[in-house]
């Protein structure tokens with residue numbers, strides 16, 4: 001029902017969706033920040049998802065209903081906070097973790113959730129294995145695997161494009177937002193020991209995104225607290241608007 005209602009409306013997203021701009025009163029009065037006032041069930045509700053920015057979760061819930069996506073893939077499980085949010089809002093969730101410790105911890109923390117599939121390994125290798133089994137499905141791919149010398153982002157996008165060209169939304173976490181020095185983002189040494197850095201930005205991912213879609217529009221989603229990092233959201237042109 002909700003699904004049908006949402007699908008009927010047209011979706012017009014700004015190039016930069018900044019949650020702090022939506023209600024200046026909330027921004028000025030952090031004690032009343034609604035995200036801190038969720039009930040004691042807040043953990044189950046996904047309060048800690050997206051670096052403690054549940055408002056970003058609401059956005060993903062909306063676009064997944066709008067575009068009728070019921071399957072989410074996450075690279076980088078860590079402690080499973082965002083995985084939990086996905087589990088509550090998607091029928092099926094696949095989450096991939098390279099660290100054995102985090103993989104086991106994630107499984108334990110999320111053992112109450114039957115729709116979450118955990119995978120241990122390097123995201124590109126696991127994607128190669130699972131994406132062909134999800135070929136008929138529209139996906140939301142949340143790419144958040146990093147912190148090691150090898151940063152798999154470009155390989156992940158390439159892998160997704162092999163099976164889901166124009167058939168998924170790609171979300172990249174920790175991205176640089178043009179013109180916004182207040183928004184923190186990630187950068188990585190080009191090679192171990194090198195003084196050259198690669199910035200997590202649209203420009204960095206562009207060539208791989210160009211291969212994974214025949215056309216797309218992209219948006220930046222900035223949480224109420226910009227220190228909690230922005231997301232780049234890439235949507236195929238082929239999907240209705």
Ligand SMILES: C[S@@+](CC[C@H](N)C(=O)[O-])C[C@H]1O[C@@H](n2cnc3c(N)ncnc32)[C@H](O)[C@@H]1O
Nearest residue numbers: 076077078082097098099122123144145146152
């Ligand atoms: C920023 S954390 C993920 C946070 C999580 N998505 C969340 O929203 O709570 C990054 C995780 O990616 C994992 N990671 C790093 N490189 C990876 C790779 N190549 N494949 C899969 N996971 C990787 C790290 O071990 C770490 O747990």
